Ligand SMILES: Nc1ncnc2c1ncn2[C@@H]1O[C@H](COP(=O)(O)OP(=O)(O)OP(=O)(O)O)[C@@H](O)[C@H]1O
């Protein structure tokens with residue numbers, strides 16, 4: 001049990017009696033229109049029998065040309081205690097979420113994919129990585145190559161189109177690209193769901209990124225120099241430009257704060273599931289406060 005988070009599982013307590021928020025009624029998922037840009041491949045939405053989601057996006061999910069990383073297709077490991085808390089928190093959040101999508105925003109390497117898959121798993125939602133969807137729709141296998149063959153602007157245009165298409169769907173956890181927050185139009189799409197900022201200290205990000213190399217991250221990639229130092233310098237510059245945009249998110253998950261609560265100095269010792277638990281707590285706070293204001 002993660003005592004630092006002050007959580008006690010309440011077996012069977014799925015609903016706390018708070019009024020279920022209104023809005024976002026169940027919707028029929030329209031066919032995604034990823035075919036408007038001539039460089040993009042048409043995308044067909046159809047039911048995904050392979051998804052482990054309990055109610056896969058109202059009977060439809062991105063498949064075929066899209067990369068569908070359902071949370072159920074890759075095993076996520078966490079301790080029994082964490083699993084219990086995750087399950088309980090997911091049950092608390094689900095009624096308030098009301099099928100809305102959740103967009104994880106944050107710098108490169110902040111854990112949007114790692115944490116997003118856990119959240120998707122416990123909520124029974126489907127997981128998508130918007131970078132992968134752009135790669136699939138453009139037909140180029142890596143973001144780095146898209147930058148090289150086309151341009152960053154081309155990538156950003158396609159990223160906006162992907163986010164626009166996802167915004168008409170339900171029950172998705174979306175790991176967005178690190179730079180998705182810089183375009184106001186993207187916020188108009190993400191605002192249809194819930195936005196969560198994974199706020200990770202730059203030093204920890206630089207260490208994570210240096211450990212795996214910068215080749216897949218075109219904005220950080222330079223031919224020479226110490227991988228940590230160059231990642232740290234570039235991340236610092238990017239973060240200065242973007243921090244106000246990240247702060248637009250509905251909720252902020254600060255790894256520094258979680259580490260403080262758990263008595264750690266280094267945020268990189270935090271387990272992805274502890275971060276997912278904190279994200280669910282933040283989602284719950286945001287959604288219940290919003291419901292109280294409304295009622
Ligand atoms: N809590 C954690 N502690 C340590 N390392 C982590 C943690 N979460 C993720 N990582 C590692 O950090 C790297 C980046 O994680 P991940 O791909 O989930 O981030 P991301 O935000 O989706 O990145 P990007 O936006 O660049 O795709 C991976 O190597 C992952 O294993």
Ligand SMILES: O=C(O)C1=C[C@@H](O)[C@@H](O)[C@H](O)C1
Pocket residue numbers: 107108131143176177178179180216217218219
């Ligand atoms: O931070 C960024 O601008 C980026 C982050 C990645 O997820 C990719 O979307 C791309 O490499 C750009």
